[in-house]
Amino acid sequence: MRGNDPRVVLGLHRSRHERRLLTGALDLGVTALDTSSNYLGFRSHQVLARTAGDLLSQFSVSTKIGYFPSPGGAEHSLDPARLRAAMEQGAKDLGQEPDLVFLHNPEQSLRDASSCHQAVLMQAFEALDEAVAKGRCGAWGIASWDPSPLLNLIDGTSPRPSVLMVRAGLLVGAKALVAAEDLTKAWGPNEITVWGMSPFGGSASDSVWARIDPRVFLRDGSQLSRVQAAFRAAYSLPRVDAVAVGTDEPAHLGELVGALTGQVEERMIEEYRSLLRDHTSGQLV
Ligand SMILES: NC(=O)c1ccc[n+]([C@@H]2O[C@H](COP(=O)([O-])OP(=O)(O)OC[C@H]3O[C@@H](n4cnc5c(N)ncnc54)[C@H](OP(=O)(O)O)[C@@H]3O)[C@@H](O)[C@H]2O)c1
Structure with a gap:
């Protein structure tokens, strides 16, 4: 069952990409690394290869494509030719083929796409199928x-991704939570x-975390800190197999790994979900 063997993915979105973080992760048994072509000012792949190229084979490395530098800053695109080129460049810069490549926020590209959204999305899926x-x-x-704009575009004939990555945790909100679950279904x-x-x-460290005690979502939360409890509860909102979390501190990563022993109190999660649902339906009235 999903969530029974929770795993930690070290996300590099806000990371300084220091070698000590990667060696610390390996020491903790964290062997999944998530980056993106645009992280670290579009230099994440090169910097990873330079600072920790010899370590990368010990990780399962995921990256993302579909967000490109442009004269105005950066832009999303699902153009298959640009995706293929990004895939080749990513492998070259990393010094190895990634284990997993995500389409990065495809809903953003669909917002701008002028032609049929479903066809645009399916061509991108096919380009990734072909790359595999x-x-x-x-x-x-x-x-x-x-994920809500993707829902109407998927049917039984759509190429199927191996992994869907969505927001998780207490701050997600009902709309994104339901959309993520519906897309999974x-x-x-x-x-x-x-x-x-x-x-x-x-x-x-956002002030919101000082206003709630996420330990109420665990069976014996007294053993864990608030940060650990918020992290553990994230595996149930929505139900996920792994969580990509960012940190530059190996000690913080250790705390997160330590949180995996916590047991989620499903009744409290369900109560929280109905609270979110009621709040959303109240807003719609
Ligand atoms: N659309 C997308 O594809 C997308 C979007 C967003 C995120 N992501 C993925 O999700 C990953 C994580 O997202 P995120 O970095 O935006 O947010 P996050 O994981 O929710 O938060 C990261 C922050 O939490 C702090 N933190 C972590 N563990 C801590 C601990 N034990 N104690 C105190 N503080 C702690 C870190 O500070 P310290 O450095 O001080 O520990 C860091 O600043 C990304 O790296 C990426 O892989 C993907």
């Missing part, structure tokens, strides 16, 4: 901050792996 078949990456997935819950991301909404 050609050995350019081990598998492909979708990383989506807001659309592909068949046992057919894909689901990863959560951004369990602290980007900052564990």
Whole structure:
């Protein structure tokens, strides 16, 4: 069952990409690394290869494509030719083929796309399917901050990603939570792996975390800190197999790994979900 063997993915979105973080992760048994072509000012792949190229084979490395530098700053695109080129460049810069390549927030590209959204999305999926078949990456997935626009575009004939990555945790909100669960169902819950991301909404020191005690979501929360409890609860909102979390501190990563022993109090999670649902339906009235 999803969530029974929770795993930690070290996310590099806000990371300084220091070698000590990667060696610390390996010491803790964290062997999944998530980056993106645009992280660290579009230099993440090169910097990883330079500072820790010899360590990368010990990790399962995921990256993301679909967000490109542009004269105005950066832009999303699902153009298959640009995706293929990004895939090749990524492997070259990393010095190895990534184990997993995500389409990065495809909903953003669809917002701008002028032609049929479903056709645009399917062509991108096919480009990634083809990349796996050609050995350019081990598998492909979708990383989506807001999966709701994707829901109507998926049917039984759509190519299926290996991994869907969605926001997870207490700050997600009902709309994104339900959309993530519906999308998982659309592909068949046992057919894909689901990863959560951004369990602290980007900052564990935000004032919101001082106003709640996430230990209420655990069976014996007294053993863990608030940060640990918020992290552990994220595996249930929505139910995910792994959570990509960011830190530059190996000691913080150790705390998160330590949180995995916590047992989620499902009754409290369910109460929280109905609270979110009621709040959302109240807003819609
Ligand atoms: N659309 C997408 O594809 C997308 C979008 C967002 C995120 N993601 C993925 O999700 C990953 C994580 O997201 P995120 O970095 O935005 O947010 P996050 O994981 O919710 O929060 C990261 C922050 O939490 C702090 N933190 C972590 N563990 C801590 C601990 N034990 N004690 C105190 N503070 C702690 C870190 O500070 P310290 O450095 O001080 O520990 C860091 O600033 C990303 O790296 C990426 O892999 C993907």
